[in-house]
Amino acid sequence: xxxxxxxxxxxxxxxxxxxxxxxxxxxxxxxxxxxxxxxxxxxxxxxxxxxxxxxxxxxxxxxxxxxxxxxxxxxxxxxxxxxxxxxxxxxxxxxxxxxxxxxxxxxxxxxxxxxxxxxxxxxxxxxxxxxxxxxxxxxxxxxxxxxxxxxxxxxxxxxxxxxxxxxxxxxxxxxxxxxxxxxxxxxxxxxxxxxxxxxxxxxxxxxxxxxxxxxxxxxxxxxxxxxxxxxxxxxxxxxxxxxxxxxxxxxxxxxxxxxxxxxxxxxxxxxxxxxxxxxxxxxxxxxxxxxxxxxxxxxxxxxxxxxxxxxxxxxxxxxxxxxxxxxxxxxxxxxxxxxxxxxxxxxxxxxxxxxxxxxxxxxxxxxxxxxxxxxxxxxxxxxxxxxxxxxxxxxxxxxxxxxxxxxxxxxxxxxxxxxxxxxxxxxx
Amino acid sequence: xxxxxxxxxxxxxxxxxxxxxxxxxxxxxxxxxxxxxxxxxxxxxxxxxxxxxxxxxxxxxxxxxxxxxxxxxxxxxxxxxxxxxxxxxxxxxxxxxxxxxxxxxxxxxxxxxxxxxxxxxxxxxxxxxxxxxxxxxxxxxxxxxxxxxxxxxxxxxxxxxxxxxxxxxxxxxxxxxxxxxxxxxxxxxxxxxxxxxxxxxxxxxxxxxxxxxxxxxxxxxxxxxxxxxxxxxxxxxxxxxxxxxxxxxxxxxxxxxxxxxxxxxxxxxxxxxxxxxxxxxxxxxxxxxxxxxxxxxxx
Numbered sequence: 001x002x003x004x005x006x007x008x009x010x011x012x013x014x015x016x017x018x019x020x021x022x023x024x025x026x027x028x029x030x031x032x033x034x035x036x037x038x039x040x041x042x043x044x045x046x047x048x049x050x051x052x053x054x055x056x057x058x059x060x061x062x063x064x065x066x067x068x069x070x071x072x073x074x075x076x077x078x079x080x081x082x083x084x085x086x087x088x089x090x091x092x093x094x095x096x097x098x099x100x101x102x103x104x105x106x107x108x109x110x111x112x113x114x115x116x117x118x119x120x121x122x123x124x125x126x127x128x129x130x131x132x133x134x135x136x137x138x139x140x141x142x143x144x145x146x147x148x149x150x151x152x153x154x155x156x157x158x159x160x161x162x163x164x165x166x167x168x169x170x171x172x173x174x175x176x177x178x179x180x181x182x183x184x185x186x187x188x189x190x191x192x193x194x195x196x197x198x199x200x201x202x203x204x205x206x207x208x209x210x211x212x213x214x215x216x217x218x219x220x221x222x223x224x225x226x227x228x229x230x231x232x233x234x235x236x237x238x239x240x241x242x243x244x245x246x247x248x249x250x251x252x253x254x255x256x257x258x259x260x261x262x263x264x265x266x267x268x269x270x271x272x273x274x275x276x277x278x279x280x281x282x283x284x285x286x287x288x289x290x291x292x293x294x295x296x297x298x299x300x301x302x303x304x305x306x307x308x309x310x311x312x313x314x315x316x317x318x319x320x321x322x323x324x325x326x327x328x329x330x331x332x333x334x335x336x337x338x339x340x341x342x343x344x345x346x347x348x349x350x351x352x353x354x355x356x357x358x359x360x361x362x363x364x365x366x367x368x369x370x371x372x373x374x375x376x377x378x379x380x381x382x383x384x385x386x387x388x389x390x391x392x393x394x395x396x397x398x399x400x401x402x403x404x405x406x407x408x409x410x411x412x413x414x415x416x417x418x419x420x421x422x423x424x425x426x427x428x
Numbered sequence: 429x430x431x432x433x434x435x436x437x438x439x440x441x442x443x444x445x446x447x448x449x450x451x452x453x454x455x456x457x458x459x460x461x462x463x464x465x466x467x468x469x470x471x472x473x474x475x476x477x478x479x480x481x482x483x484x485x486x487x488x489x490x491x492x493x494x495x496x497x498x499x500x501x502x503x504x505x506x507x508x509x510x511x512x513x514x515x516x517x518x519x520x521x522x523x524x525x526x527x528x529x530x531x532x533x534x535x536x537x538x539x540x541x542x543x544x545x546x547x548x549x550x551x552x553x554x555x556x557x558x559x560x561x562x563x564x565x566x567x568x569x570x571x572x573x574x575x576x577x578x579x580x581x582x583x584x585x586x587x588x589x590x591x592x593x594x595x596x597x598x599x600x601x602x603x604x605x606x607x608x609x610x611x612x613x614x615x616x617x618x619x620x621x622x623x624x625x626x627x628x629x630x631x632x633x634x635x636x637x638x639x640x641x642x643x644x645x646x647x648x649x650x651x652x653x654x655x656x657x658x659x660x661x662x663x664x665x666x667x668x669x670x671x672x673x674x675x676x677x678x679x680x681x682x683x684x685x686x687x688x689x690x691x692x693x694x695x696x697x698x699x700x701x702x703x704x705x706x707x708x709x710x711x712x713x714x715x716x717x718x719x720x721x722x723x724x725x726x727x
Contacts, residue, residue: 391693395689400677
């Protein structure tokens with residue numbers, strides 16, 4: 001028999017437990033969320049920031065007017081790949097995910113394709129001729145186990161974006177052409193009281209851009225690619241040398257003080273504000289940081305980080321759209337993507353590295369992005385490392401970087417630890 | 429008596445009426461709390477990735493993995509440090525403030541409001557504000573230290589293992605002091621003045637009055653403060669997530685954030701849910717004495 005005291009005690013204790021357990025989401029849905037049955041309503045989920053969300057919404061509105069649809073656009077800007085995929089995943093499991101979502105390629109988009117939450121888009125590739133309209137290599141970045149699960153609309157290369165007046169203040173006449181020149185430029189900047197390279201390590205991925213560049217410099221293209229797939233051991237001199245240089249950048253104050261705790265979204269624009277001389281980022285920074293701060297593009301410049309290797313490469317990645325496998329409106333969702341992929345729409349949205357032919361950035365409105373596209377977009381690229389590794393391994397890798405910069409592990413130990421991480425992943 | 433004769437006798441089955449009234453609330457409770465909790469328990473026994481439609485039953489292997497996970501070891505240690513510090517410090521400060529504000533102090537309502545305000549602010553706002561205060565280059569804390577010539581003490585507070593966890597605890601203490609203060613204040617006002625008068629007549633000093641009158645009278649308040657603070661401390665998540673994201677490296681991971689990373693980021697929902705179950709069991713173990721005391725009082 002249940003006594004009153006027993007009942008109260010049981011339910012109170014259960015509430016306490018349930019409150020916590022419910023925090024996991026509980027996994028009450030195992031197959032992804034079904035969206036509404038076919039209707040004229042669509043929902044698009046993205047991570048555009050304040051400077052570009054309005055441009056996307058304007059294009060979506062045009063699509064709605066032409067197609068009699070009503071599309072809701074939701075955005076989660078700011079945290080990068082660290083948080084956005086979680087929100088997306090939670091929405092999908094919550095029972096009503098978006099019809100269309102924006103996502104990065106590589107290992108960030110892969111789980112959605114492998115879990116079959118994202119629709120196989122092969123028939124839409126045929127219907128809209130995307131294979132012939134979109135850069136083939138970019139399509140490869142959103143093809144998982146042979147299935148085209150996403151439509152890439154951006155193929156981005158990472159380089160150095162700098163503040164011309166601070167370079168001039170330090171007596172740097174031209175962007176560095178070799179790694180030695182880059183180090184010399186850093187010394188000159190520090191000598192005039194300017195922090196050279198603005199990167200933040202709060203989520204790991206931003207400061208990683210420096211290390212992956214240093215690894216490309218020490219290991220070269222072939223070895224770097226093999227390291228990323230686990231085909232070669234990380235426990236080798238080239239990797240140790242890259243970690244040694246990484247530490248050197250911090251010790252010589254070429255990075256901001258306390259960089260590990262800094263939020264990338266705070267730090268990246270510092271080169272525009274004159275707090276750092278440059279950052280390592282992509283062409284979106286012109287619209288998102290320079291023009292958003294009402295500064296003239298002419299006060300800034302960009303250059304490919306010198307690797308001293310042939311071919312010269314920079315890190316790169318793709319971003320695209322996926323369609324919910326349970327969307328009741330897959331045909332309309334595909335039509336929306338095709339609309340967004342039109343060169344006119346891409347240009348209207350200030351897409352600075354479109355995968356679509358005929359949508360190159362306008363040199364009048366985006367002179368620096370245009371310059372980058374002309375000078376460097378033809379160069380080969382290596383997969384940016386947070387897309388090369390699954391999230392768990394990427395976080396372990398960031399942890400190794402953190403330990404190294406804090407001095408708790410030496411470069412050779414860091415290389416050994418990386419080998420453990422990558423080989424465990426490669427075996428799994 | 430006429431009065432009692434007018435009251436109708438309860439019908440057969442009337443003793444079930446209270447339970448019938450409870451059914452709507454119970455249904456909501458089962459649907460939104462018990463069912464997710466049981467689901468979580470089930471998923472902790474699977475290898476579900478948190479995204480696919482399929483999963484495999486793996487028994488207790490997720491639980492056996494826990495002690496071998498070095499981050500779990502770090503997280504448990506951090507949880508213990510967090511629990512001890514964020515209970516002891518706010519409780520002591522809250523008690524001191526309550527005693528001070530219970531006396532003859534000018535502007536008591538304003539002071540109570542000031543001290544309690546952090547407790548009602550959104551946690552993410554607090555994390556953001558303190559994140560800026562701790563900014564190694566432009567934050568107010570380092571700027572102040574440099575301004576008064578203590579440049580050597582300026583640190584990347586959130587950017588190094590040695591200080592990150594402690595730096596996150598400071599705003600946690602700041603926001604959690606208001607709660608015990610308020611409870612102690614209410615309890616202090618319920619202590620009969622006669623007790624102090626009698627103690628004074630017996631020649632007890634202020635310090636003796638504090639130990640022999642005030643503290644014993646505050647026992648129920650101590651119990652509530654400690655029990656709720658303990659539960660709250662063990663499931664800490666938001667402050668650490670917002671301020672350090674578990675970093676640098678994994679140095680500020682606690683069980684709550686590590687559960688989150690596994691469930692939501694690493695596609696290891698089965699393992700992450702096992703961590704959640706462990707947190708829940710600990711919270712229940714801590715909560716049972718409190719619940720029992722409350723139900724005993726209710727009886």
